[in-house]
Amino acid sequence: MPKTKAPGAKSVLVLHGPNLNLLGTREPEVYGTVTLDEIDRRLAKMAKKTGAKLATFQSNSEAELIGRIQKARADGTDFIIINPAAFTHTSVALRDALAAISVPFVEVHLSNIFAREAFRRESFFSDLAVGVVSGLGAKGYELALEYALDRMAGEG
Numbered sequence: 001m002p003k004t005k006a007p008g009a010k011s012v013l014v015l016h017g018p019n020l021n022l023l024g025t026r027e028p029e030v031y032g033t034v035t036l037d038e039i040d041r042r043l044a045k046m047a048k049k050t051g052a053k054l055a056t057f058q059s060n061s062e063a064e065l066i067g068r069i070q071k072a073r074a075d076g077t078d079f080i081i082i083n084p085a086a087f088t089h090t091s092v093a094l095r096d097a098l099a100a101i102s103v104p105f106v107e108v109h110l111s112n113i114f115a116r117e118a119f120r121r122e123s124f125f126s127d128l129a130v131g132v133v134s135g136l137g138a139k140g141y142e143l144a145l146e147y148a149l150d151r152m153a154g155e156g
């Protein structure tokens with residue numbers, strides 16, 4: 001049961017795209033050995049310290065991710081952190097969903113997508129994102145959340 005948002009509390013949504021549920025065992029030389037559960041746990045701990053609300057959602061389905069993004073428009077989400085995974089390079093539909101809701105977001109990649117195959121260098125998200133963190137492993141999510149929490153605190 002999700003915690004109710006305290007009055008004035010800020011709310012961050014973390015979205016994980018396809019195959020990120022396999023983190024820990026998936027190509028560890030590329031994506032590291034930290035599991036998705038562990039990443040989410042670390043983020044929840046950081047958010048809790050500041051009193052922010054944090055929701056996390058992983059799906060292998062483009063439609064489910066779009067549905068969750070659309071829901072964010074109504075549920076009070078103030079900031080999104082998204083690793084669109086393979087959809088980074090393919091999904092106009094996910095890009096359009098983020099553009100439609102006008103919630104600021106940071107794009108995160110565990111690996112450095114600019115140092116890999118040519119097709120990974122193209123992202124449908126980067127020009128809409130507030131910023132991109134790529135190549136810093138699981139730590140990248142924590143840095144993105146630190147930014148989001150600071151930014152939201154600044155907004156009061």
Ligand code: DQA
Nearest residue numbers: 083084085086109110111120
């Ligand atoms: C990824 C990079 C993508 O190219 C890839 O398809 C992924 C993960 C990353 O976190 O490094 O699934 O987004």
